[in-house]
Amino acid sequence: MIGEVSVEERALGEDRTRAVVVGPYLSRGPAALSRDPQARLAEAVGLAQAIDLDIVGELPVALNEVRPATYLGKGKVEEIAETVKAQEAGLVSMDCQLSPVQQRNLEKAWGAKVIDRTGLILEIFGQRARTKEGALQVELAHLAYQKSRLVRSWTHLERQRGGFGFLGGPGETQIETDRRLIEERMRRIEQDLDKVKRTRGLHRKTRREVPYPVVALVGYTNAGKSTLFNRLTKAEVLAQDMLFATLDPTLRQIRLPHGARVLLSDTVGFISDLPTMLVSAFRATLEEVTLADVILHVRDVSHEDSEAQARDVETILEELGLKGEAEGRIVEVWNKIDGLEPERLEAMRLAARGFDPRRRPALVSALTGEGLDDLLARIETLLAESRVTLALEISPEDGQGLAWLHAHAEVLSRETKEDGGSRLTVRVAPERLDEVRRRYSSALRT
Structure with a gap:
C-alpha cells in the first residue's frame, strides 16, 4: 500500500498528503483510451480523494507512445517535476499501470512517492474492507502486487548472506527471502479463503433450503x-x-x-x-x-x-x-x-x-x-x-403442511373452504416441484 502515507497523516485534515494526479492517456493505437479523457481523469481524482488525499494538481497528458523507462516523455517528466515541486506534493498518482522500473525512475525524477492505478485501488480496498473475507482478499491481492515490486523495494539489499533455517537457505538473497515469505503468506491466505468459501457455500446451501x-x-x-x-x-x-x-x-x-x-x-x-x-x-x-x-x-x-x-x-x-x-x-x-x-x-x-x-x-x-x-x-x-404456479388444497387439520408451504413456496392466494380447509395458489422453484407434489397430491399446475 502507500508506504509513506500513514493513516494518522490522512486523518489530520489540513495535514493530508498533498498529491498531484496525472492522467497519461494514449491518443492513438489499439491501447488508446476508449472513453473521454477528462471523465477518466475526473475518475482518477475521485479515486485519490477516496483515500483522503489533498489534490493540488490534475494533469492530463496525451501520449503517442509509452516510454519503457518512465512511461512519459522526458519533457513531460520535467514539466511534472516542476509542478510537484511548486505544489510541495508528496505523492503523484499515475492513472495507468506502471512497471517497477518506471515507478522507481519517476520517484527519482520527482522526489515524491509515486503510485499507479493498481496500487491506488488496492489502498482503497485495504481501507474499506470490513469482513474477514474482504480483508483476506485485499491482502492477497496486495501481496501479489508487492511481490512483483520486490526488485524496486530491495535493490539496496541485493546481497548474499548465510541462511538461518527458517530465514532461508545458504546463499539466499534478501529478495529471494522476502519473495518466499510473501509466497508462504499468500498460501496461508488462500487456505483461509478456502475455509471462508466453504462457509459461504454452507450459508448459500441453507438459503437454498428457503x-x-x-x-x-x-x-x-x-x-x-x-x-x-x-x-x-x-x-x-x-x-x-x-x-x-x-x-x-x-x-x-x-x-x-x-x-x-x-x-x-x-x-x-x-x-x-x-x-x-x-x-x-x-x-x-x-x-x-x-x-x-x-x-x-x-x-x-x-x-x-x-x-x-x-x-x-x-x-x-x-x-x-x-x-x-x-x-x-x-x-x-x-x-x-x-x-x-x-x-x-x-x-x-x-x-x-x-x-x-x-x-x-x-x-x-x-x-x-x-x-x-x-x-x-x-x-x-x-x-x-422460471417458477411453476400450482393450485392445491389442504385439510383443516394439516397446519404443519400449511406452515411448510409458507416456508418453502410463495403463497400467492389463500381461500378458506367451508370445512375449514384451505385452497391455495402457490409458486415454487422447478427443483421443488416434485417435493410439493409428493406432499400434496391435489397440486395441479394452473
Whole structure:
C-alpha cells in the first residue's frame, strides 16, 4: 500500500498528503483510451480523494507512445517535476499501470512517492474492507502486487548472506527471502479463503433450503447501488458520493408487490482497468452474482461516460461467465434520472421504449424513489417466468403442511373452504416441484 502515507497523516485534515494526479492517456493505437479523457481523469481524482488525499494538481497528458523507462516523455517528466515541486506534493498518482522500473525512475525524477492505478485501488480496498473475507482478499491481492515490486523495494539489499533455517537457505538473497515469505503468506491466505468459501457455500446451501430467490445489484462504482439497496430494503448500508463506498457483499430480504420475498445482494462496484489480481481475488465475493436469479445492472445515466462504464461492467460480467445464458436475467437499471434535464429525461424514456420488452431498461431514481414500483414489478415478472404456479388444497387439520408451504413456496392466494380447509395458489422453484407434489397430491399446475 502507500508506504509513506500513514493513516494518522490522512486523518489530520489540513495535514493530508498533498498529491498531484496525472492522467497519461494514449491518443492513438489499439491501447488508446476508449472513453473521454477528462471523465477518466475526473475518475482518477475521485479515486485519490477516496483515500483522503489533498489534490493540488490534475494533469492530463496525451501520449503517442509509452516510454519503457518512465512511461512519459522526458519533457513531460520535467514539466511534472516542476509542478510537484511548486505544489510541495508528496505523492503523484499515475492513472495507468506502471512497471517497477518506471515507478522507481519517476520517484527519482520527482522526489515524491509515486503510485499507479493498481496500487491506488488496492489502498482503497485495504481501507474499506470490513469482513474477514474482504480483508483476506485485499491482502492477497496486495501481496501479489508487492511481490512483483520486490526488485524496486530491495535493490539496496541485493546481497548474499548465510541462511538461518527458517530465514532461508545458504546463499539466499534478501529478495529471494522476502519473495518466499510473501509466497508462504499468500498460501496461508488462500487456505483461509478456502475455509471462508466453504462457509459461504454452507450459508448459500441453507438459503437454498428457503425458496427465496436472490437479486444481485452490480454496476460501475458510484452508480448508486447502495442508495438503491437502502431504498428497497430500508437498510443503512454506507452510501456516499464516493468511489468504492461498498466493498463487502450485503444481503437483505425484501418483499415484492404480491408478497413474495427475495434476497437483495449489494456488491462491490466495478471499475475500468480493474487489476487482474483483484478480479481473481474477489471472485468468491462475486459468486453471489453468478448464482443470482435476477441481476440488476445499475447505471448512472447522468454521468457523461455512462456508456463506457456500462461496457466495462459487461466486460467483467463476461469474465465471470455471465454472458449468453445469463442475459435473460440481467435488467439494466438507468439510475439517477433525478439528475437529468427534462429534455434529456424524455429522450431517455423514448430510447427505453425502443427496446424489446424483455430487455427494456428500468428508469429509476434511487434517491427519490421514482420508478422503483415498476422495477419491483419487473423483478417479480422475471422470477415468475422460471417458477411453476400450482393450485392445491389442504385439510383443516394439516397446519404443519400449511406452515411448510409458507416456508418453502410463495403463497400467492389463500381461500378458506367451508370445512375449514384451505385452497391455495402457490409458486415454487422447478427443483421443488416434485417435493410439493409428493406432499400434496391435489397440486395441479394452473
